Amino acid sequence: MLGIKELSLFFGAARILDRVQLQARPGELCVLMGPNGAGKSTLLRTIAGEYIHYRGSITLNGRELHQIPVAAQARQRAVLGQQLVLQMPFTVMEVAGMGRYAYYTRETSLDKAIVTYALQLLQVYDLKDRSYLTLSGGQQQRVQMARVLSQLLEAPDLDGVDYTGRKMLLLDEPVTGMDILHQQLSLQLATRLSQQGVLVLAVLHDFQLAAAYAQRIFLLKEGRLFTQGDVANVLTSAYIKSCFGVEVSVLHHPDCVYPLVATSPAGALFPSPADKAINVY
Ligand SMILES: Nc1ncnc2c1ncn2[C@@H]1O[C@H](COP(=O)(O)OP(=O)(O)OP(=O)(O)O)[C@@H](O)[C@H]1O
Numbered sequence: 001m002l003g004i005k006e007l008s009l010f011f012g013a014a015r016i017l018d019r020v021q022l023q024a025r026p027g028e029l030c031v032l033m034g035p036n037g038a039g040k041s042t043l044l045r046t047i048a049g050e051y052i053h054y055r056g057s058i059t060l061n062g063r064e065l066h067q068i069p070v071a072a073q074a075r076q077r078a079v080l081g082q083q084l085v086l087q088m089p090f091t092v093m094e095v096a097g098m099g100r101y102a103y104y105t106r107e108t109s110l111d112k113a114i115v116t117y118a119l120q121l122l123q124v125y126d127l128k129d130r131s132y133l134t135l136s137g138g139q140q141q142r143v144q145m146a147r148v149l150s151q152l153l154e155a156p157d158l159d160g161v162d163y164t165g166r167k168m169l170l171l172d173e174p175v176t177g178m179d180i181l182h183q184q185l186s187l188q189l190a191t192r193l194s195q196q197g198v199l200v201l202a203v204l205h206d207f208q209l210a211a212a213y214a215q216r217i218f219l220l221k222e223g224r225l226f227t228q229g230d231v232a233n234v235l236t237s238a239y240i241k242s243c244f245g246v247e248v249s250v251l252h253h254p255d256c257v258y259p260l261v262a263t264s265p266a267g268a269l270f271p272s273p274a275d276k277a278i279n280v281y
Pocket residue numbers: 011016034035036037038039040041042043
């Protein structure tokens with residue numbers, strides 16, 4: 001269980017997170033949404049232990065985050081950040097293998113098997129000997145997913161291990177750059193992990209993906225928790241309008257088990273030249 005109470009974070013005088021309160025349970029795929037600059041990545045990075053100067057409280061299974069040793073945190077949670085820039089020509093296998101660093105001083109056959117399995121799940125095993133730097137953006141993102149999966153898994157198998165209360169997966173825009181097949185694959189994988197007891201918290205910008213995969217959505221605006229709840233309660237045209245400033249229609253289709261969020265026609269956000277002329281005169 002992740003518990004966040006009255007969480008505030010400042011950079012200099014700027015308050016980036018403002019008394020955020022939320023709880024996330026294992027078994028639920030939780031999605032964090034909000035406009036650019038709302039504080040989603042900062043919140044994820046704070047939960048990941050990157051910013052220790054926060055105020056308020058972050059607990060994992062009742063234990064305050066800063067009381068958990070860093071090495072133990074690395075075995076407990078895996079983080080896919082928004083931008084990971086690598087300068088050295090590591091192979092795909094080596095990059096994915098970095099996920100196992102938290103576990104060993106010398107790589108074992110289990111470590112190798114888990115990395116191989118993760119690469120296969122993300123359909124990048126065939127690229128294992130390629131330099132990571134030569135991959136396309138979407139391929140690199142899939143290798144990064146394989147890296148966090150390698151860090152998370154305890155066996156080269158998605159079934160059979162109960163991770164409840166022991167593992168947390170933080171994903172910041174995990175499907176950026178991926179094609180539709182691999183977006184679906186990655187989020188199905190996240191769903192599967194949450195069913196195995198992993199606490200999954202993912203930042204997504206895509207309403208359709210959030211509607212399809214989220215069990216709980218946290219909407220952040222200007223560093224504050226704007227609202228939270230299930231898809232039906234959060235992805236409403238009123239909340240989307242007041243949080244993002246965009247008019248949408250939330251549609252229901254008999255062939256689709258989740259709501260469809262449709263935007264208004266292009267151009268509606270800007271005044272037309274005629275409107276401008278009216279304003280001028
Ligand atoms: N290290 C930092 N120093 C100063 N300001 C920062 C720092 N990191 C983030 N910020 C500011 O905090 C605010 C929130 O940034 P954050 O990256 O968390 O937003 P976000 O919701 O993830 O946005 P996006 O959707 O664009 O990824 C922004 O105004 C950003 O400029």
